[in-house]
Amino acid sequence: MSIIRRTKSVNIILSIFEDRHEAQSVVDLVEQLKGQMNKTTVYRILERLENEGTIHSFSGTNGLKWYAKCHQCSTHQHNDIHPHFECQDCGKVECLDVNIAIPKIDNHSIESADVLLKGQCADCIG
Amino acid sequence: MSIIRRTKSVNIILSIFEDRHEAQSVVDLVEQLKGQMNKTTVYRILERLENEGTIHSFSGTNGLKWYAKCHQCSTHQHNDIHPHFECQDCGKVECLDVNIAIPKIDNHSIESADVLLKGQCADCIG
């Protein structure tokens, strides 16, 4: 595993995750950073930051890829299972700071769980 | 909502879900049915069967779309929340017949939950 360099592009992306605590979809990041860097670069930096353990990824609606720097999680441990929440009204996606009980299933060994909750976020709730 | 016709293609797809109780990925179905029907037809029949309530869909790893005729579920109700399980060794995907407790989240209204468990299935468990 190579050392990840703090290039200008890496710092731009890192600062986005510092500034905004919600999860970011890759599609939005690519769009937003158009003009500053190539979309391939965005994909590759996100991948590197994930390998490094700085951010983690998951799938949202329609299998779109999202990344988040989860501020609740311990800095170097994204292994704990927390659900993600996608607001059906405004589209915002967040990491939830709760633990999900993984059910025991007969004759199955379960190694991970992806949980995506959907509904209305604090801002959009009537 | 229009009435869905029992065409030859619809029956072929229905019989696949009758014969095999595991979930089917759309990609596999398209590949498997190549020669019998067009891929557009596969997508459209699956969509119609889902609208009809005969099968239900969900996302697997990498956001790939899967469909299942869930034999545990009541025939006309796929609304209950059950997790799906994807075997990391053989790739098989199944509906699990357990209920997942949806956590209450402060200031959020939760309307649905997608739960994808990953690990080893009964056949692949060491």
Add this chain to the structure above:
DNA sequence: AATGTTATTGCAACCTAGTTGCAAAATTAA
């Protein structure tokens, strides 16, 4: 500060899952 080594970037081309419009063919109701 200049050098060499290695990691990173941009670009263009590509891949694959999934969608669309439309004319032709198949179902179903009359």
Add this chain to the structure above:
DNA sequence: TTAATTTTGCAACTAGGTTGCAATAACATT
């Protein structure tokens, strides 16, 4: 058997994501 409506195939397209490669930027060393 006809008429109305749904379904299908086809080809073209969209969009998210990946790849190979040459050019460039970081960084450790001198």
